[in-house]
Amino acid sequence: DAGVIQSPRHEVTEMGQEVTLRCKPISGHNSLFWYRQTMMRGLELLIYFNNNVPIDDSGMPEDRFSAKMPNASFSTLKIQPSEPRDSAVYFCASSFGKGNQPQHFGDGTRLSIL
């Protein structure tokens, strides 16, 4: 298995633009997690899904952030409009959805908003 696949690896865009981050989880995993990592705040859980259904989005910072999981093999995290303070590394992770099972992370998307 290729592991969790995220795209793009890097994204540089101007503030106000829409940004879409993509994630393909490991086949067979039924939980998917979106994280944001910054130096100041560390690793933050934004939202997670189980069986394509959002379970907890309390970590989503603002209405400018939205996430979808239309099927078991694809999820998107969208920021519209983007702001410079959204600059961070965004990770996607997937797991079998059981507490004793580890999460597997993608390589992340390094987002820079100018």
Added chain:
Amino acid sequence: AQRVTQPEKLLSVFKGAPVELKCNYSYSGSPELFWYVQYSRQRLQLLLRHISRESIKGFTADLNKGETSFHLKKPFAQEEDSAMYYCALSGGKGGTSYGKLTFGQGTILTVHP
């Protein structure tokens, strides 16, 4: 509520010295605990989990329920161990956590030559 505390944001040691990265947790049930490692500009990788009771890259971690700790230890640090280390907790195989992990703030380990 679940909480994971890593009291040291930065930890520096010399090559060959022992290293211990501290992790304390708060959880009322029976937790599952993990250590993840993130090398420079790479993805987070699972290093070890308490249920496996194994040694990975010379690292070990023992769950101490009395002290609610899961410290990561290595007797002789190597330069390639320099990385960010995260301790994480899950609410066990039951419940409705759906595999959600509560992460600590992370500890940056630097091993000097």
